[in-house]
Amino acid sequence: MSIVEELLNRSHTLGSDPRNTNYAGGNTSAKGAETDPVTGEPVELMWVKGSGGDLGTLTAAGLAVLRLDRLRALVDVYPGVDREDEMVAAFDFCAHGKGGAAPSIDTAMHGLVEAEHVDHLHPDSGIAIATAADGEALTQTIFGDRVVWVPWRRPGFQLGLDIAKIKAENPQAIGVILGGHGITAWGQTSAECQANSLEIIRTAETYLAEHGRPEPFGPVISGYEPLPEAERHVRAAELFPLLRGLASTDRHQVGHYTDSDAVLDFVSRAEHPRLAALGTSCPDHFLRTKVAPLVLDLPTSAPLDQVRNRLGELHAAYRAEYEAYYQRHATPDSPAMRGADPAIVLVPGVGMFSFGANKQTARVAGEFYVNAINVMRGAESVSSYRPIDEAEKFRIEYWSLEEAKLQRMPKPKPLATRVAFVTGGGSGIGAATARRLAAEGACVVVADRDLTSAEKVAAELGGSDVAIAVAADVTSEDDIRAGLATAVLAFGGVDLIVNNAGLSLSKPLLETTVADWDLQHDVMARGSFLVSRETAKIMIDQAMGGDIVYISSKNSIFAGPNNVAYSAAKADQAHQVRLLAAELGEHGIRVNGINPDGVVRGSGIFASGWGANRAAVYGVEEEKLGEFYAQRTLLKREVLPEHVANAVFALTGGDLTHTTGLHVPVDAGVAAAFLR
Structure with missing residues (x-):
């Protein structure tokens, strides 16, 4: 089996199980030698999942292919963390042949770590440890010296250097917990790398199951229990057009409705207002769900007219707070505000309404918020949930590299969002x-x-x-x-x-x-x-x-x-x-x-x-x-x-x-x- 076939098989195995990573989340890589068609000599290459792809459905066309000698030579011209974004453009000069897919921001992490195979994933269990208030101590307790804690750092070249250094200083380690973010694992073979990734994920799952408090979200609030299914769906259909209109104040959106047990339980519990206000942490999460959801603060027995009026009030308040958030952190070179409407709306007893530029985007936003609920549950069960701070969220949400990615997206079709x-x-x-x-x-x-x-x-x-x-x-x-x-x-x-x-x-x-x-x-x-x-x-x-x-x-x-x-x-x-x-x-x-x-x-x-x-x-x-x-x-x-x-x-x-x-x-x- 070729290096690329091994990499794709590992990617599909990991990416097809939502316990391991979210849709389009994480990346995998493999290193190896091929003959340079120009010189006829062997050349060391790295194949890594490109920007925007999904591990579960990854194909060879979705891989970026880079020369390792050039990629590692970038260390010598790295201008420092204040200018690390410049290194993304430099990846283009490391491409082998036509280069394949566009390299992602995590490319440095894969290339600089001295291991033949590297996985970076966003499992709910791993992020629960990564977002716990005492995540570093928990990492030591759960994994001993097999997994090392890495304090929060925005993805980029410096994070790649940090992980490479930790790997070199901890030869016994199989991977790291990235504070506020996810996990990275490595191995000298594809099978070893996959096994190490799964060991970290399953060990975290087991610890949370065995040591977690039974009701981390607190007791059920009287009057916030889920409505019976038929009644729930009737109320959802009554509210959805109004919610969609509110969420489309800045630009038209398509919606998705979720009434899974995880969502209904979360919005019925006493701690959900506090936790929802803290927002999500993993960059993959809040880029799709926004910093925090809009949460209805009325019981399920509230009359429909009262609910509708209250949603209008909450939407106005949400927009005002989002605009204030933007003003608190925007700099003269920040991209313009992209819209102040919520991507996620939580309604006790009814469920979650998520929104996006198309149905898939809306659905995936909802899936990511379920991931966030799972993360909060895990963190609260063994510690307390502490996501990255607001300023860091803004740096990622309005990152120039993220803006460039958005600008590269194809122009919407004429009836998009209809x-x-x-x-x-x-x-x-x-x-x-x-x-x-x-x-x-x-x-x-x-x-x-x-x-x-x-x-x-x-x-x-x-x-x-x-x-x-x-x-x-x-x-x-x-x-x-x-x-x-x-x-x-x-x-x-x-x-x-x-x-x-x-x-x-x-x-x-x-x-x-x-x-x-x-x-x-x-x-x-x-x-x-x-x-x-x-x-x-x-x-x-x-x-x-x-x-x-x-x-x-x-x-x-x-x-x-x-x-x-x-x-x-x-x-x-x-x-x-x-x-x-x-x-x-x-x-x-x-x-x-x-x-x-x-x-x-x-x-x-x-x-x-x-x-x-x-x-x-x-x-x-x-x-x-x-x-x-x-x-x-x-x-x-x-x-x-x-x-x-x-x-x-x-x-x-x-x-x-x-x-x-x-x-x-x-x-x-x-x-x-x-x-x-």
Whole structure:
């Protein structure tokens, strides 16, 4: 097995177990010799996980590859701790070949330590010892001389020098506890390094389990116990749009909801206000969770209106305190404040709401705060929790290197942070629209009466961080409310509605029954009304604006034969666009419509009998119906579901911010359906 294969295997083993390190946390490295393709001579190299990668899913492309002679020569030009950030740029001159991934700030730690293999990890158990008030003494008690304490130092070149010196002075040691931060272990083989990492982690876990106090967070506060699950989720769905709107004051965010036992227990205990205010410690934690969460200070029995009002007050206070924190520590060369809204909100009895620029970021922020809860529990069980001080947190949060990393991130897609709810999303226009919105960065809820079809489309779009499926018959108020509640719990709210669900029965007037009429009006006219009404409540609560798009029809304007029920229902939808645009504009909610025609390919409506009926009316073969429709248009082009999806994006993608009440024809040109 090659050096790189060994390194990747070790990384995957360590990174796949959340007890060992958090998502995208820590780094691993290996040293070895390869032949220099220029000189033909052996050259010593180091392979190390690059910046931003995740150990559990690391690939060879995610490794930085550096020449050890050059990396170690940097010691001779190191200008001192006050200028250590300059050394990161110097890593580029140590790259071997194309160099692979961008080296992380921890590269010096791996390169300067005299060991063939090095692991730097962020296990909850290790950070619990690292953040304990008497962490140094605990390290001695737990590990003897096999693990050495390193006082807090910001990651960088000097920390690498410090650890290298400790390793040289303590040949019996297998690793170190980094104060306030995590652990580092080493070995002469990959297997030995992995074993040493796991020894430190499991030994810390065992000590905490055997010596920790049973209730380190104190007794349960009366009235702060978890609500029953069903009641808890109802309250979460009621609060989430408001919370998302508050957390999006500076920039729009996507949300994630967590009601794990660890979270619910923490917010029910007497010590949670004190500990939450202390904030997180490990740099990987607070870079994602911010310095501290917003914590609701009301019991679970508090009325909803009181809770909502109190959250507004606490949010204003949080923003003021964050701005004061920034002012306390900012220097003239500090990056501008990135936003004063919380990334984590804790609600007793209900759970945790986390926020980020996309669903994955929001989810990971919540995962990191669970890590922080575990750390606090461990530290409080054997000592007291003492994270790094506020000034050090600011130095990392507004570190120039962190700012540079943020600036290198790709520009967000047009619909990033938007949550779309597409009815009839399991086929045809709905499926095409779901695909386009997801491709443009939206989180998508694929709603369809046929859950299997909706699940198939959602699966195509990616995992649950991108899309979910819900069963929803739009004629049912209960289905709509349940589907929207699922959307809210998944992503924090809803911003973009596509009223696409529909069906058609093509019959002459004298053959159209009351049941035919009622069915088509129930699905399209009534269904669109119900979806719009329920989502408008969410959008108004969020106070973030929004888009409602109706997929109407050319038939809402054009009078064709043998479809009185369908065309009348579509005309109802078309007028809803105008009515709701006039009513919801004051909330920043834009309402627009699209009038397609002749969308045969992939259409559920045409496949269910409408196509055969229309073909009979026009005297053409059913399989030629799309071509027939194309030939009667001005452009002589067939309209596909993707063309309608393009129009949805055009209306919602950011260029038509001042357009509402508009109907866009997507019919390849039907003069009789021109808007007048």
